[in-house]
Amino acid sequence: MYIHVTVTPRAKEAHFKQLSPAHFICTVRETTERNLANKAVLRLLATHFKTKDIRLINGHRSRKKIFAIGD
Numbered sequence: 001m002y003i004h005v006t007v008t009p010r011a012k013e014a015h016f017k018q019l020s021p022a023h024f025i026c027t028v029r030e031t032t033e034r035n036l037a038n039k040a041v042l043r044l045l046a047t048h049f050k051t052k053d054i055r056l057i058n059g060h061r062s063r064k065k066i067f068a069i070g071d
Contacts, residue, residue: 009037
């Protein structure tokens, strides 16, 4: 399953909101340096979907990302 996530780094607090079954908005406190924001989003997705089989497919340096959940 693919999901689309719009990420806002360097926010005051971490927030995760589901807009539709495949679209999410996520704010994280971490910066974009050293891939910290992407790792924080991965942790939020792992707790939401209760799985660790999550991969970043597209948008490594963009605010709009596509993640693959499961196979």
